[in-house]
Amino acid sequence: LTSDVSAVRCVLDEVRHPALLLVDAVASLGAIDFRMDEWRVDVAVAASQKALMSPPGLSFTSVSPKALAAAERSGSPRYYWDWRKRRSEEWYDWFCGTAPEHLLFGLREAIDMVEEEGLEAIFARHARIARAVRAAVEVWSGAGAVELNARREAEASNSVSTVRVGKAFDAAVINDVCRERFNVSLGGGLGRLAGRAFRIGHMGDVNEAMIWGTLASVEAALSICGIPHRRGGVDAAIETALPTVSAEHPGRADAAR
Amino acid sequence: LTSDVSAVRCVLDEVRHPALLLVDAVASLGAIDFRMDEWRVDVAVAASQKALMSPPGLSFTSVSPKALAAAERSGSPRYYWDWRKRRSEEWYDWFCGTAPEHLLFGLREAIDMVEEEGLEAIFARHARIARAVRAAVEVWSGAGAVELNARREAEASNSVSTVRVGKAFDAAVINDVCRERFNVSLGGGLGRLAGRAFRIGHMGDVNEAMIWGTLASVEAALSICGIPHRRGGVDAAIETALPTVSAEHPGRADAAR
């Protein structure tokens, strides 16, 4: 799901609540908009291996002056994670260890790629591809056995889609079939959704052809696993990439169908 | 197309024709069956960058004793391509130059991968994926504007499919749309088919998800380019991966549709 961080901030402000606003941006930084300062977030954490398209091994923490002050006041013992030490150059050099420089070189290239495509274009691409995924799941859900975890479109995530599977079925089998027969690796359900859902990741260096291939694999796996679903999910996903031609070029659109 | 090399050999034998039988196996070695000795081929050439899944830069020549004897008799001047020199170890070391060892390391790994999967399994995978491609094109061809270049299934190639496009349309635009909008690179028509066809490669390290994503991109491109086609090509391609369930598990099959 996509959290409305700005709205949470507003509520905190309205009730003058002193809590720090913490955001886990691991699966969203670089895929959807995030505004640390404008939304007055206090602490945001992210990682290299999701929309930043780098190998796992790096994480990032951004801290507001308010959070820093809270850390100063805290009496909790700390060393490696001590923000005060890490803000000082000498401390970092001498006591925070050897930096994983190869991962940093990779991140440097990833950031160059982000700048080359442009953040706005990247957000638009993620939105487009996420819409394709949701269009497919909406069709499949017509038979009542699977459904999008996000009930409201506005709350759906543009970086990963969780699909719930009816209680009569074992969601894990879908993952197995996709991986073993089609070389497609899906995520499993987490926590209470373990065995009850699968997740389709669509963030980072991902494009239409990849996601259509993924959706086709899922559609085939649903059939193979005997999980009821309306056919045509991939067709609906393809449809989302087509210009809404009817008005613009009626002749061409007719010809095309 | 797939040539019936064995049949050509039989005809040559029947008419006692002295011609050498030469086979260009560049786009087929490692994708479909090839039997140099059994089919009594005289010269076969292949390359690293197709079904052998390696960077371009290496080519391979296999030569029969009969072809070697013909080369001995030939008075044509030659040096680098002289098979006699290359058969001798000393000549190769001293006069054929520095071997491109990095490409050879890559080829070594590719051959390990081939042996790990097994040639029979590789041929079966190529046949399966080629069938998916042809199933999609058959559906698209229902509107009369595109068709498979291979008229007979038995002559179709399992490593690349050529799709002809009606004279009223420019096939090159399909390639442009696939590359620019969907990151999918198709081949163009060659020779007399330039601008009149596109080619979908499906050899080497390729799997169902990749080819379904590719077919979805082509189906979207046909719509975008206004080229008439029956919808449902990708569905037909997915169908080829499903077990023919009706007999085996009738209940499950019903549920799945």
Next chain:
Amino acid sequence: LTSDVSAVRCVLDEVRHPALLLVDAVASLGAIDFRMDEWRVDVAVAASQKALMSPPGLSFTSVSPKALAAAERSGSPRYYWDWRKRRSEEWYDWFCGTAPEHLLFGLREAIDMVEEEGLEAIFARHARIARAVRAAVEVWSGAGAVELNARREAEASNSVSTVRVGKAFDAAVINDVCRERFNVSLGGGLGRLAGRAFRIGHMGDVNEAMIWGTLASVEAALSICGIPHRRGGVDAAIETALPTVSAEHPGRADAAR
């Protein structure tokens, strides 16, 4: 320096001291002998980027039952570094984050290399190369301006050699000259030795040619920096690689000199 861990253990045992025995093996694991169990070490930490020949980014902790029990008793708040969580497979999977798998693949290969060469052979190689370094420094120290930090041979480290530089000179200039003119990166003095020493690393994937080239660069840098030293350090280092031929092959040895 090389610490005599086993001796420390003996002393602790003799006086029945309850302290845990902690070993920082970052710069020694894989270069010299280390016996966690035999020496009854309680906690050892190591890292990937030294003698394990891998990119920086991984560290390793080995913990004795006694140390684990102490951690259980401790009331200090902890989460990421909590050994109890990390010992349990489920905790690790769910709450310790995404493993840096690319670094793990590299480590896998490094361990294969270690097993191929054999630990005994690796220790012998490090000892041999360290002797070459010390032989060179001993010669240079004849002029009184530089000296080995390790006074006793038995305490010298086989993975890195620290060379002290007389107060009249700036050790950092030696590092600068080596790096800028000879592409050789030395370490600087740490802590109280900052600016007063340089360090020559010789651990991991290092061989005689590399270390002789390094020593030649240092010898040239000493000249360029005007730091008094007896010439012939590299000769002495080369000498350590020669069989003590005089007895075995007296004739050949004579001929060779």
Next chain:
Amino acid sequence: LTSDVSAVRCVLDEVRHPALLLVDAVASLGAIDFRMDEWRVDVAVAASQKALMSPPGLSFTSVSPKALAAAERSGSPRYYWDWRKRRSEEWYDWFCGTAPEHLLFGLREAIDMVEEEGLEAIFARHARIARAVRAAVEVWSGAGAVELNARREAEASNSVSTVRVGKAFDAAVINDVCRERFNVSLGGGLGRLAGRAFRIGHMGDVNEAMIWGTLASVEAALSICGIPHRRGGVDAAIETALPTVSAEHPGRADAAR
């Protein structure tokens, strides 16, 4: 050896000889000066794997209008090597095969590195390092068993040095010792010098530390193989990197020795 290409050109011109001037620049392009146009060379061939610092697999041919005209007149049958075909873009695309693009990406980076360092600086570096090699060999030759193949300094090559070994000794053993004990790979003698010489390559991405390490390995190998030589070759090689300090900083130089 370094050929005086310009002088050969002058002689050809003086005697009005019609021969084409062909230059094999494989081991020199990018290491020493070469001027195709100014020296009026007709054909030059080079390769990727020497001073151009790339994997083997690419070769380059530069052809003068005079050589092209000669090729036009020639009746010799040719196809792959036909310059006329390769000069035309369409011919290349359609009939000269798939370009080894990964090697071209590597070459692109190598050329960037060449431009970054600058050709003049690269030539100066090669000259400097070659001088170091020759200084070492000159010292070793004092015992009469080894000597530089190039009698005159002006004719010595700055990219590779050939060292002849007296008839009483087997030069190949030196290569074996260097490779097996010190991880240093020397070249062997070619043609009439097989077994009678070894070659030290010093072109491309090479620096002082590398070459000093190499020379130290050779000096150790000479001792191990019992080949008479004056000691101090590496010292002489180091000496070449030192400023001729006596005049400039007499005091410092004294201190340093």
